[in-house]
Amino acid sequence: MQIPRQAMLLRIFIGEDDRDDGHPLYESIVLKAREMQLAGATVLRGGMGFGQSSRLHTTKILRLSEDLPLVVEIVDSEEKISAFLPVLEGIMPSGLVTLEKVQVLQYGSTGG
Template structure:
């Protein structure tokens, strides 16, 4: 699979406790991205954050319900990312989605000579 040099970065900000169809939302998004043949997805867990509600989410030991922030990053061609957005919209009830143009320098293993 090749990604064009000029691509889009889809960044999705959600909470660890967010669900879709009884499963964690982040898992559902990554599996749907894979099913949609996107180049790849990475889930990053943040130790602290807040969103629209301004409620602080943290890893502090005394908190019972952490609901830590998660960021899912997906890079692919503009066409493939744009085709995935309606699917993503149907999965999310809250959160933040951003897009930015990126330049892909390498994808996969470099060819050896």
């Protein structure tokens, strides 16, 4: 699989407690991206954050929160990302989704 040098970064900000049909939303996003043969997806867990509600989510002991912030990042061609957006819209009850143009310098091994 190849990614064009000029690609798109889809960044999805959600909470750890967000669900899709009883499953963690981040798992559903990654599995659907894989099913649609996107180049890859990475889930990053944040130690602290807040969103639209301004409610603080943190790992600090005095304010335990199981709903920590998560970021799912997917990089692929503009066409593949555009095809994935309606699927994402259908499973995301809330959150923040951003898109930006990126330049892919390497994908996979360099051989050798």
